[in-house]
Amino acid sequence: MFHQFFDDAAIFPPGNMPMKEAVRAHLARRGTPEGEYVGPFICSAPRLGELRDALGHGHLELSLVATVDEFNHAAHDLAAQQNLTLVALELNGEVDRLPEIPNGLRVFVERTWHESLRVPEGAMLKLRCGGPDTRDTPSACQLGGAIQHCVENDLAFKLTAGLHHAVRTERDHGFLNILAAVNAAIDGSDPVPALLESDAAALKVSNPEAVRRLFRSIGTCSIDEPVTDLRELELIA
Secondary structure: OOOOOEEEOOOOOOOOOOHHHHHHHHHHHOOOHHHHHEEEEEEEHHHHHHHHHHHOOOOEEEEEEEOHHHHHHHHHHHHOOOOEEEEEEEEOOOOOOOOOOOOOOEEEEEOOOOOOOOOOOOOEEEEEOOOOOHHHOOOHHHHHHHHHHHHHOOOOEEEEOOOOOOOOOOOOOOHHHHHHHHHHHHOOOOOHHHHHOOOHHHOOOOOHHHHHHHEEEEEEOOOHHHHHHHHHOOOOO
């Protein structure tokens, strides 16, 4: 259920890890058991040069955060890079239609909680669940409504920010809660109760393949925090 579930956003707030340190840690994890749970390295378009310098002769899979214009400007250069494989694109800003993209590239379009959750055909949805702006943190009803929307429209999505723990806290949503909420919505039930549950034992995911087909990943500035939670709950070895 957690295969490549945690996209590595170490260089983003609040972690703000230096690029060289973040790249080194990402590459080192690939040879460990927890590497199974780590998705691509996330980098914004303006920092691509810094990423290339830090990577040297190493190789990593990249999820690029960019506006449409930034992606169009960087696309040719990225295609020529031997040590960066672009596997995902996370578009922000005004996105009415998708740019020309390589076959097989996963494309997410970020929306806020105060606009339509519709995305261009061929794209998946990206939403924030926290951050310095309190408007980025949805209520359980808002998040449940988005989950219901994605299930009803067969729309895959990823979430980012604020999801540091498996089970909800007084302040933050839990990613295990969200997995269980997606499962509930797929089964035709209200997803909100699962989002409000604080007992990990009560969070059931009976159909992990269907859940992960829709709920693709979370972006996290700390891989250690969510993986530690899962180990403490004995959900991974």
